[in-house]
Amino acid sequence: MTDTLDSTNGTNGTDGAVEPARAGSAPSRRSxxxxxxxxLALGAAAAGGAVAMTRVGNDVDPAGxxxxxxxxFHGPHQAGIATAVQDRLHFAAFDVKTDDRAxxxxxxxxxxxxxxxxxxxxxxxxxxxxxLAEAPPDDTGEALGLKxxxxxxxxxxGPSLFGKFDLADxxxxxxxxxxxFSGDNLDKARSDGDLCIQACADDPQVAVHAIRNLxxxxxxxxxxxxxxxxxxxxxxxxxxxxxxxxxxxxKDGTRNIAGTETARLQKFVWADEKDNGPNSxxxxxxxYLVARRIRMNIETWDRTSLQEQEDIFGRDKGEGAPxxxxxxxxxxxxxxxxxxxxxxxxxxDSNDGVTILRRGYSFTDGTDGxxxxxxxxxxxxxxxDVRKAFIPLQRNLSRSDALNEYIQHVSSAxxxxxxxxxxxxxxWGRALFSKEA
Numbered sequence: 001m002t003d004t005l006d007s008t009n010g011t012n013g014t015d016g017a018v019e020p021a022r023a024g025s026a027p028s029r030r031s032x033x034x035x036x037x038x039x040l041a042l043g044a045a046a047a048g049g050a051v052a053m054t055r056v057g058n059d060v061d062p063a064g065x066x067x068x069x070x071x072x073f074h075g076p077h078q079a080g081i082a083t084a085v086q087d088r089l090h091f092a093a094f095d096v097k098t099d100d101r102a103x104x105x106x107x108x109x110x111x112x113x114x115x116x117x118x119x120x121x122x123x124x125x126x127x128x129x130x131x132l133a134e135a136p137p138d139d140t141g142e143a144l145g146l147k148x149x150x151x152x153x154x155x156x157x158g159p160s161l162f163g164k165f166d167l168a169d170x171x172x173x174x175x176x177x178x179x180x181f182s183g184d185n186l187d188k189a190r191s192d193g194d195l196c197i198q199a200c201a202d203d204p205q206v207a208v209h210a211i212r213n214l215x216x217x218x219x220x221x222x223x224x225x226x227x228x229x230x231x232x233x234x235x236x237x238x239x240x241x242x243x244x245x246x247x248x249x250x251k252d253g254t255r256n257i258a259g260t261e262t263a264r265l266q267k268f269v270w271a272d273e274k275d276n277g278p279n280s281x282x283x284x285x286x287x288y289l290v291a292r293r294i295r296m297n298i299e300t301w302d303r304t305s306l307q308e309q310e311d312i313f314g315r316d317k318g319e320g321a322p323x324x325x326x327x328x329x330x331x332x333x334x335x336x337x338x339x340x341x342x343x344x345x346x347x348x349d350s351n352d353g354v355t356i357l358r359r360g361y362s363f364t365d366g367t368d369g370x371x372x373x374x375x376x377x378x379x380x381x382x383x384x385d386v387r388k389a390f391i392p393l394q395r396n397l398s399r400s401d402a403l404n405e406y407i408q409h410v411s412s413a414x415x416x417x418x419x420x421x422x423x424x425x426x427x428w429g430r431a432l433f434s435k436e437a
Contacts (some may be wrong), residue, residue, distance in 0.1 A: 005218070007382055009072065013182075014082075015230040016420060018380070019028075020357060022170070032167070034325065037396075042431070044311060045289045046143055055070065055340070057088065059369050063339070064334060066193050066244060067148050067419050068146075068147025068148060068150075068203075069121050069147070069148065069150060070119060070121055070150065070151070070204070071083055071151070071152050071420065072149050073115065073119045073120065073153075074116070074420065074421050074422060074423055074424070074426075075420040075421075075422075076285055076419060076420050076422070077270065077285060077286075077287075077417070077419060078152075078154045078155070078417060078418070078420045078421075079119070079120065079152040079153075079154065079416055080152035080153065080154035080200050080284075080359075081146060081269065081357070081359070081382050081417070082237060082257075082259035082265055082269070082357070083150075083152050083200075083237070083259060084150070084236075084237055084238050085200070085233045085235060085236050085237050085359055086149070086150050086151075086152070086200040086201050086202050086233070087200065087201075087202045087231070087233060087240075088194035088200065088201055088203065088204040088205040088206075088207050088230065088361075089198070089199070089200050089207065089227075089229065089230030089231070089233075089361040089378065090199045090204075090208050090210070090211045090227065090228075090229055090230075091196065091197070091198050091199070091227060091228045091229075091230065091291065091378065091380075092196065092197050092199075092211045092215065092224050092226075092227040092228075092407055093192070093194075093195070093196045093224070093225045093226050093227070093291075093380075093413055094193055094194060094196065094197070094215075094218070094222040094223065094224055094225060095194050095223055096161065096164060096194040096195070096221070097220065097221055097222055097223055097224075098220070098221040098345045099164070099165075101165045101166070103166065103221060105429075105433050107221045107222065108427055108428045108429045108430075110428045111155070111214055111217060111218070111428060112250040112426075112427040112428045113427075114213060114214060114217055115153040115210075115214070115428075116424075117422070118143075118151060118153065118209070118210050118213065119148060119151045119152060120148060121146075121147060121148035121151075122256045123137050123138070123139035123141075123143075123144065124139040124213050124217075125139060126138050126139075126378075127139050127141075128140065128144055129141070130139030130196060139212055139213060140209065140212055140216065142205060142208075142209050142212075143205060143206050143209040143210075146203060146205060146206055148201075148206070149167055149202040149203035149206040150200075150201060150202050151199065151200070151201040151206050151207065151210060152198075152200050152201070153197060153198070153199055153210055153214075154197070154198040154201070155195060155196070155198075155417070155418070155428045155429070155431065156195060156196045156198070156199055156415025156416060156417040156418075157178055157194070157195050157415055157416045157417075157418070157432070158195055158196065158413065158414065158415050158416075159171065159175055159192075159193060160192060160193070160194050161194040161195055161413065162325060164194070164303070165433075167432070168189070169279050169362070169434055170282065171280070172206025172271075172275070172280035172283045172416055173275070173276060173277035173280065173357075174271065174275045174276055174277075174283075174288055174384075174385040174386060174387060174416075175288065175386070175414065175415075175416045176386055176387055176391075176414070177227070178290070178386070178390075178391065178414050179391065179395075181394050181395065181398040181409065182380050182398040182399060183398050183404050184398075184408075184409050185408050185409070185410055186409065186410060186411055186412050187410055187411050189225075189226065190226040190293065190367040190410070190411035191226075191411045191412050192225070192413050193225045193413055193415075194223070195224075195415070196289070196291070196413065196415050197210075197211060197214055197291075198380070199211050200359070202277075204229070204231070208229075211227065219424050222313070224230070226331075226411070228363060228378050229363060229365075230360075230361025230362065230363050230378045231268025231361060231362055231364075232244065232245075232247075232361065232362040233359075233360070233361055234246045234252040234253065234358075234360040234361060234377055234426075235252060235253035235256050235359055235360050236253065236256060236360055237256060237257065237258055237259040237357070237359070238258065238259065238260075239263075243320060243328065246362060246377055247298065247302055247362050247364075247375055247376065247377070248296065248297055248406075249309075249313065249317055250309075250313050250317055250320070251315070251320035251328060251359070252377075253358050253360075254320060254328055254329060255329075256357060256358050256359040257269065257355065258306055264355070265357075265386070267355075268355045268357065268383060268384055268385060268389070269287050269357050269382050269383060269384055270285055270286070270287060270358065271283045271284060271285065271286050271287055271288065271385070272284060272384065273390075275385045277383055279367075280285045280416065281431075282431035282432045283308045283416055283418060283419070284419065285413060285419030285420070286415065286416060286417050286418045286419045287383065287384065287415060287417045288382065288386045288414065288415070288418055289380065289381070289382055289414065289415045289416075289417050290376070290379075290380075290381045290383070290386060290390045290412075290413070290414050291379065291380055291411075291412070291413045291414075291415070292378075292379040292409050292411065292412050292413075292414075293363075293376065293378055293379075293407075293409070293410050293411035294376045294377045294378070294379055294387070294407050294408070294409055294410070295374070295375075295376045295407065295408050295410045296375055296376040296377065296407050297404060297406045297408075298372070298373045298375055298407075298409065299372055299373070299374050300405075300406060301406045304406075310323075310342065311337075311338050311341065311402070311404045312342060312403055312406075313341065313342050313343060313403070314332070314341030314342060314343030314344050315328075315343055322336075322337070322343060323336045323337045323341075324336040325347050328358060329390055331417050332344075332347065334347055334349060334350065338402070339400075340400050340401060340402040341401065341402060341403055342397075342403045344395060345396055345397050345400065345401050346393065346396075346401075350396065351392060351393050351396055352392070354388070354389050354392060354393045355383075355389070356381040356382065356383045356389050356390060356393070357381065357382045358379070358380065358381050358382075359378070359380040359381075359398065360376070360377050360378060360380050360381075361378045361380070361381070362376070362378075363375060363377070363378050364374060366373055377407075379418035382417070386414055418431065418432060419431075
C-alpha cells in the first residue's frame, strides 16, 4: 500500500490481455519414475476438451472472464502481466536445491510443458488416473472437470539465482537488490527466493492446483521457500472495468496501465536492451516484478473517522473522486490534498513520471494470536526498471505517507521476469541458459 495503494501511479487499471495462440503439445510415453525423472517429457493426453479462446483481434476478450475460457500461453510476453486481472492468486517463491545445471534446465522445460497444458485446461502428463497402477499419477487431480478459468502462470528469476549455474555475468543491471525502506519490518523467511511462479485464475482451486503440480514436478530440485494466497484483486488492467476496492474500503488503482495500452506498456513495463546491460539481451521483452506483503492494521483503521480516512487517501470513499472533484477518473488537483495524502505522494507528477503496472490482491491469513486479523495487500508491481520505478516511488512514500500509520511491509522480493515462450519448442528461461543468447 504505501507504495501501492493509489491508482494514479499508473499502477492499476485495465484488464486487457494478450498473447498469441498456443500450439498443442505432442504426446509422450509415461516413465515408471514419474515426474521426478529429469528427462521426462510431458504428455499430451488431455483430461478435458479444447480451450475456448475468446478473441478481439489478437487480444483475449475480457468478457472471457465469465466463461472460464483459457488465456493463450505462447507469445512475445508472458501471460499474467498485461493480461486481464483474474480473481484469485497463488504466488510461490522457490529455492533451488540442485547444483546440476542440466537438471535444472530440464526442470524448466518440464515446467513449461506442464504450464502450457494446465493453462489450456488439460491435466499434467497422462493425467490423474488411468496410467500405471504402480506409479504415482502425473496429475494430482483436484482440477479435473474444471474450466481453465483464465489461468496464467508467470515465472521470474531472483537475484540469488545468478549466484548459481555460472550465471553471474548474465544478471541484468536492472535486477538490483531492493534497499531497506523506512518502516520495513521484513520477515526473511517470507522474502526473496531464487525464482517465483505467479498463478492467477478465476477459480482458486485451479490456481492452487497449478502451483501444487509444479512444486511436485520440481521435488528434489527446488523447494517452496514461501507462498501467498490472494483474493479480491486490488487492481485491474481493463479500463472499462469497475475499479476494485482494497480491504480499507477504498478504490485501489484508478489509473493502472491497461493491457491494451501498447505504447504505455512499451514505455513503462517491457524491458529494453539498454535497461539490462550487454550480457542480458535475454530479458528484452520481459519485465521486473516487485512483490511486497503489506500488513494492514485493520482494527485501528476501522476506528478511524471517515474524514481522516479520506484525507489519508486523498479520495472520497464512495465514488473514489480525488479531493475537490466529482468523479473517480477526474484529474486530481494534488495541491488540494494534504501534503502527506497517499494519492498525492504516489502520483506520477510527484515522482518524475514514475509509472508501474499493478496486479495486487487482498489476503487474510487468520488472526495473529491477539485477535487481530492477519490481513492486507499482497502487492505485485511490474516495471521496465526497478531502479527507476519502484525504488524511488517507495522511498518517497516510506518517508511521509500518512497511510504508513496503518500499514507495514512485512515481506519483499524482486524478480526478473523473462519474455514469453514463443512456441512449443521454446521454454521458460531458454535465452538465459543458452550460450548463444
